Amino acid sequence: MPEILNMLIASLIPLLFILTYAIVILWVEIKVASHVQDRLGYMYTGGFHGWAQPIADLVKLLTKEHITPVSADKILFTLAPIIVFASSYAAYAALPFTSTFIASNLNVGIFYIIAITSFVVIGILMAGWASNNKYSLFGAMRSVAQIVSYEIPTALSILTVIIVTGTLNLQEICEMQKGGIFNWIIFKYPPFMFITFLIYFTASLAEVNRTPFDIPEAESELVAGYHTEYTGMKFAMFYLAEYANMFLVSGISAILFFGGWNSPFGEFLSGPVWGVFWFVSKGLFFVFLQIMLRWTLPRLRVDQLMYVSWKVLTPISFVNIMIVGLWAILK
Amino acid sequence: MATFEITTRSVKGDLKTDTMILNMGPQHPSTHGVLRLELVVDGEIIVDVIPHIGYLHRCFEKHAEQMTNYQQVIPYVDRMDYVAAMGNELAYVLAVERLMGIEVPERVQYIRVIMAELQRIASHLLAIGTYGLDLGAFTPFLWCFREREKILDLFEITCGARLLYNYIWIGGLSHDLPSEFGKKLKEFLKTFPKALKEINDLLTFNKIFIDRTANIGVLPADVAINYGCSGPMLRGSGVKFDLRKNEPYLVYDRFEFDIPVGEGKMGTVGDCWDRYYVRVREMEESLKIIEQAWEQLPPGDVHSAIPKKVRPPQGEVYFRTENPRGELGFYIISDGHTSSPFRVKARAPSFVNLSVLPEISKGYMIADLVAILGSVDIVLGEVDR
Amino acid sequence: MKQYFKNIFIALWTILVGLKLTFKHLFVRAVTIQYPDVKLKLPERARNRLYVNIDDCIGCKQCEMACPVDCITIETVKALPNEDLGVTSTGNKKRLWVTKFDIDISKCCYCGLCVYPCPTECIYMTDVYEFSEYKRHNLIYHFSNFTPEEAEMKKKQVEQFELEQKMKKVVKPSEPTTVSNPGESEMKS
Numbered sequence: 001m002p003e004i005l006n007m008l009i010a011s012l013i014p015l016l017f018i019l020t021y022a023i024v025i026l027w028v029e030i031k032v033a034s035h036v037q038d039r040l041g042y043m044y045t046g047g048f049h050g051w052a053q054p055i056a057d058l059v060k061l062l063t064k065e066h067i068t069p070v071s072a073d074k075i076l077f078t079l080a081p082i083i084v085f086a087s088s089y090a091a092y093a094a095l096p097f098t099s100t101f102i103a104s105n106l107n108v109g110i111f112y113i114i115a116i117t118s119f120v121v122i123g124i125l126m127a128g129w130a131s132n133n134k135y136s137l138f139g140a141m142r143s144v145a146q147i148v149s150y151e152i153p154t155a156l157s158i159l160t161v162i163i164v165t166g167t168l169n170l171q172e173i174c175e176m177q178k179g180g181i182f183n184w185i186i187f188k189y190p191p192f193m194f195i196t197f198l199i200y201f202t203a204s205l206a207e208v209n210r211t212p213f214d215i216p217e218a219e220s221e222l223v224a225g226y227h228t229e230y231t232g233m234k235f236a237m238f239y240l241a242e243y244a245n246m247f248l249v250s251g252i253s254a255i256l257f258f259g260g261w262n263s264p265f266g267e268f269l270s271g272p273v274w275g276v277f278w279f280v281s282k283g284l285f286f287v288f289l290q291i292m293l294r295w296t297l298p299r300l301r302v303d304q305l306m307y308v309s310w311k312v313l314t315p316i317s318f319v320n321i322m323i324v325g326l327w328a329i330l331k
Numbered sequence: 332m333a334t335f336e337i338t339t340r341s342v343k344g345d346l347k348t349d350t351m352i353l354n355m356g357p358q359h360p361s362t363h364g365v366l367r368l369e370l371v372v373d374g375e376i377i378v379d380v381i382p383h384i385g386y387l388h389r390c391f392e393k394h395a396e397q398m399t400n401y402q403q404v405i406p407y408v409d410r411m412d413y414v415a416a417m418g419n420e421l422a423y424v425l426a427v428e429r430l431m432g433i434e435v436p437e438r439v440q441y442i443r444v445i446m447a448e449l450q451r452i453a454s455h456l457l458a459i460g461t462y463g464l465d466l467g468a469f470t471p472f473l474w475c476f477r478e479r480e481k482i483l484d485l486f487e488i489t490c491g492a493r494l495l496y497n498y499i500w501i502g503g504l505s506h507d508l509p510s511e512f513g514k515k516l517k518e519f520l521k522t523f524p525k526a527l528k529e530i531n532d533l534l535t536f537n538k539i540f541i542d543r544t545a546n547i548g549v550l551p552a553d554v555a556i557n558y559g560c561s562g563p564m565l566r567g568s569g570v571k572f573d574l575r576k577n578e579p580y581l582v583y584d585r586f587e588f589d590i591p592v593g594e595g596k597m598g599t600v601g602d603c604w605d606r607y608y609v610r611v612r613e614m615e616e617s618l619k620i621i622e623q624a625w626e627q628l629p630p631g632d633v634h635s636a637i638p639k640k641v642r643p644p645q646g647e648v649y650f651r652t653e654n655p656r657g658e659l660g661f662y663i664i665s666d667g668h669t670s671s672p673f674r675v676k677a678r679a680p681s682f683v684n685l686s687v688l689p690e691i692s693k694g695y696m697i698a699d700l701v702a703i704l705g706s707v708d709i710v711l712g713e714v715d716r
Numbered sequence: 717m718k719q720y721f722k723n724i725f726i727a728l729w730t731i732l733v734g735l736k737l738t739f740k741h742l743f744v745r746a747v748t749i750q751y752p753d754v755k756l757k758l759p760e761r762a763r764n765r766l767y768v769n770i771d772d773c774i775g776c777k778q779c780e781m782a783c784p785v786d787c788i789t790i791e792t793v794k795a796l797p798n799e800d801l802g803v804t805s806t807g808n809k810k811r812l813w814v815t816k817f818d819i820d821i822s823k824c825c826y827c828g829l830c831v832y833p834c835p836t837e838c839i840y841m842t843d844v845y846e847f848s849e850y851k852r853h854n855l856i857y858h859f860s861n862f863t864p865e866e867a868e869m870k871k872k873q874v875e876q877f878e879l880e881q882k883m884k885k886v887v888k889p890s891e892p893t894t895v896s897n898p899g900e901s902e903m904k905s
Binding site: 398399402403404405406407409470477480487488489490491492495497505506509529532533536537538539 | 723726727729730731733734737738741747758759761762763781782783784785825826827828829832841
């Protein structure tokens with residue numbers, strides 16, 4: 001019995017984290033967007049710079065009517081957002097928040113994350129198909145093509161890191177980077193790990209459908225892509241999954257390249273509690289970078305997106321993996 | 332990233348793929364209003380485009396005939412190309428003045444030039460801002476709006492309205508420039524080049540933006556001429572034709588300015604990027620004109636030539652001006668005994684420019700169609716009238 | 717091959733340039749204002765809600781003629797010879813009772829064409845721009861001092877007077893009717 005209770009608590013913590021994080025990051029996204037554009041953004045709700053607006057939005061979404069289009073496939077239509085959210089939530093299980101907390105300390109942690117996040121594709125395709133809307137279908141098709149092709153550079157760049165670490169266990173990868181900023185993997189084999197990071201970051205942007213790779217939901221072409229027909233809570237699930245995914249890929253970059261929960265100052269400010277702080281702030285930094293990119297860049301076209309994946313990222317990561325591998329053998 | 336060759340998909344053997352009809356609009360974020368495009372698509376590739384217009388038809392020409400006098404048409408003219416209302420008024424008023432043979436004072440002409448050029452900058456800012464928005468860049472859009480707002484403020488202190496001015500009257504202007512106009516104009520002239528540079532850095536020369544627009548929607552010069560395109564559409568194709576230079580009206584022949592044309596700097600001559608960049612450079616040229624006009628601005632009375640009663644002699648006139656979107660012409664017939672026009676026909680540049688859309692968008696992708704449509708820069712108020 | 721790497725480099729470089737700009741703008745003062753709390757001062761020529769100073773109106777219907785969308789409706793009744801309507805602030809003599817002066821502000825296009833022909837400058841545009849209403853009929857502004865009943869009464873009086881005038885030509889003139897001024901009650905639209 002206590003074991004089940006333990007598991008429940010361990011699974012609830014990431015969920016609580018996602019919910020609070022989503023509310024914070026929604027606010028940050030809007031505020032960053034408005035200030036980049038020389039606007040004020042929302043200022044009223046809750047007092048200071050409208051901090052309560054995401055909560056109000058959430059309440060609004062929860063209380064909205066569920067509309068299922070008449071000609072939609074009802075089962076798939078309902079199931080799609082659940083699958084999309086579940087797959088990104090399940091990936092949080094292998095994410096080490098600190099040296100003492102990881103929901104499930106898998107020895108194939110990173111492999112598990114790559115595998116489970118691929119489920120998003122199924123959810124999105126279901127959403128696009130079940131909506132029975134041409135724009136949704138276009139969005140879903142684009143999204144599937146995009147996520148499947150960008151999984152290759154992602155996996156290859158992760159593989160490069162695995163060559164360095166020799167383990168798939170994320171907790172162990174974090175342990176290895178203990179002892180200050182210069183033990184982080186990003187500074188190993190200069191500059192190849194930095195290139196690996198760039199490849200990973202670019203590919204992860206595409207994996208989570210963020211600008212400049214947001215073509216599945218390109219609002220000026222496809223209205224809203226695969227979630228055009230969704231309202232209320234189902235739409236909120238898609239939204240939540242998107243933001244959860246954003247932190248997930250950022251957290252993985254933090255773990256694989258920037259020491260995870262390790263303090264950049266060696267032993268100073270380290271420990272389980274500080275670990276959470278460092279991990280979350282590193283993750284949030286990359287989320288912030290994603291947000292900044294979104295409000296800076298236009299989006300690519302679907303064939304250019306494929307070009308970036310197959311003709312730029314994939315060959316470079318192959319070359320990169322060869323060099324790092326050779327270097328690791330020779331050392 | 333290299334350039335992208337787009338060929339229509341061919342399927343070998345007996346396997347045939349079906350085309351799909353996709354309705355884009357009238358409620359679509361990037362059709363710039365209520366334009367409906369019926370797309371025949373093969374996957375993502377466009378086989379055919381059929382524009383359906385008329386959702387915003389307001390019988391402008393019939394309204395103009397039903398007015399009790401010529402002056403009353405001006406508010407309706409404003410509402411044609413509602414983002415460049417000054418230019419519309421100017422064209423209509425110049426046509427009526429030509430019909431009546433009114434000679435307006437110099438000061439009025441200079442103020443009209445300043446207003447028309449400010450309006451050109453405002454209109455082009457909107458065009459490039461929404462173009463960025465079409466391609467997914469949100470920030471330049473609001474930066475453009477920030478600058479445009481300064482111009483609208485200038486208009487507001489001058490005539491009291493921000494969008495639909497009714498400022499240029501037959502024979503004169505509704506108000507003279509206010510005393511603080513000069514100070515505010517100078518401030519704008521000083522800050523605007525900096526803002527334009529920022530927009531250029533953020534959007535115009537961004538690699539992704541160039542990839543999205545260069546070599547897309549190529550409009551060769553002969554096609555542009557055959558379809559009667561005008562304005563930045565025509566000049567983007569490398570044809571150096573600008574009514575301000577080729578057929579000067581007002582006092583445009585007294586200023587020094589260039590006519591920017593598409594040079595194919597990032598791809599082929601006449602692609603979307605060229606059309607876009609012509610607009611950017613036209614704004615710089617307009618700044619030059621405004622600066623010169625402000626320096627030469629003579630004193631005078633703006634009301635002196637306004638006729639007591641506007642009753643043109645029997646006859647007809649066609650007058651064309653260079654509006655931000657192209658050649659705007661008004662054809663007016665007066666029957667000589669009533670004080671309202673017998674017939675008013677507007678030659679709207681957006682309408683003519685839109686007609687070339689099916690020609691230049693075949694074989695590109697849906698995402699490119701959005702880019703092409705944005706580079707045509709239509710205003711539905713003018714297309715449908 | 718060289719072009720390939722050059723393209724990648726340019727892409728990364730322009731992205732960095734863009735990021736630098738957007739990051740800089742994070743700390744630039746916002747240009748927008750919190751509208752209902754902070755309001756911009758409108759310029760003195762601002763053209764917003766129409767207002768009619770009915771005391772100065774002489775009922776010439778010039779504004780009604782000038783309006784391109786016919787949003788102004790004016791009805792006038794001739795004053796009887798014994799009635800003195802006074803003069804406007806510009807010194808014009810008033811000769812007509814303005815029994816109806818309605819402006820349908822929902823039709824108004826704020827062109828300002830009605831303002832210029834007015835001989836007494838009694839119709840003008842104010843800087844009031846917050847006048848939304850829940851009911852459409854609230855947007856029809858009645859500027860006249862007459863209620864519909866009073867206007868009706870006035871009309872009848874005039875008709876009666878004219879009838880009497882006609883009668884006068886046939887019969888000897890009788891006592892002229894005395895009329896009290898119904899426009900005394902202050903009515904604001």
